Amino acid sequence: MQSRGPDVLVVSFADDNNGDDEATTERRIVFGSSIVSTFRFPTWNTLLCYGSCDGLVCIYCFYSPNIVVNPATKWHRSCPLSNLQQFLIDKYDKQECDFPDPKLGFGKDKLKGTFKQVWLYNSSEFGLDNVTTCEVFDFSTNAWRYVHPASPYRINDYQDPVYFDGSLHWLTEGKECKILSFDLHTETFQVICKAPFLCERDPVGDTMCILDNRLCVSEINGSAQLIWSLDSSGGNKTWKKLCSINLTVNIDWFMSFSFPLSPIAILDETKLLLQGRNSLEHRVIYDLHTKSYDLLFDPKTGYAVYYYQSLFSALSNKFVIIFFLPMNLL
Structure with a gap:
């Protein structure tokens, strides 16, 4: 976690029968100091809690039990x-x-x-x-x-x-x-x-996120999406504008700018990973310096979350250590 940026996990929900479908095939992309990978859950649960916690992600549905999964080990608990x-x-x-x-x-x-x-x-x-x-x-x-x-x-x-x-x-x-x-x-x-900048506006356009290990708030303000970062250094909590994203740019990668883009993570200090609110939309890198967009990849479906891999299954109240042995020792 200290030596490189956060990983990004794109979670896809699919039936086992679609295992060969390109939309659900697991893949892995190296971007600078971070890794973007996909993970497919064969479950009917189709909602995902924001972010990850100690390498665990939580998926849920209103009509079935919630499931906590460690994508690195495939461990899960309902x-x-x-x-x-x-x-x-x-x-x-x-x-x-x-x-x-x-x-x-x-x-x-x-x-x-x-x-x-x-x-x-x-x-x-x-x-x-x-x-x-x-x-x-x-x-x-x-x-x-x-x-x-x-x-x-x-x-x-x-x-x-x-x-x-x-x-x-x-x-x-x-x-x-x-x-x-x-x-x-x-x-x-x-x-x-x-959050004094959020007042008397449509609450659909407001979201929270974690960027660069800080609590952030994103808002739609006219033709721009503003992202504010909460600075707690020195004991005082102050808001600083992290960036302003121009929503009038004609980008075919996103279906609509009527909803705010979802910030996922800052990669390599200057690259902001964004996705549309619709899970079918692309994952796009926004350069905070040049204000330009680049397509990272098109997973077809799934929700992206920042992610730090862990081999521990802490929910069982035990630490599980996995050893990989050469074939001639097995």
């Missing part, structure tokens, strides 16, 4: 259904399909070393009286439970929660947008800072 998922299954069985689609968060309690999944969703859309509802799955107990009190602020449920430095983060709703943090050790919510 989780029991949450109360929210069971509630949505019941509504689906009754053919009641008009409900929101909450986003799952996945991260790690840095002090205990345990991993957790978190559902945080606005309550009124589900007929509940409280402002938000929070469910946490602790892998050390293998059970879901409610967290009280939940967030006192409604969240922007268009964007995915982002894990960074022991906490999950959301953007809040309202004219004065805030960065809401959930500490995975204390299981408490707090506002870590305001």
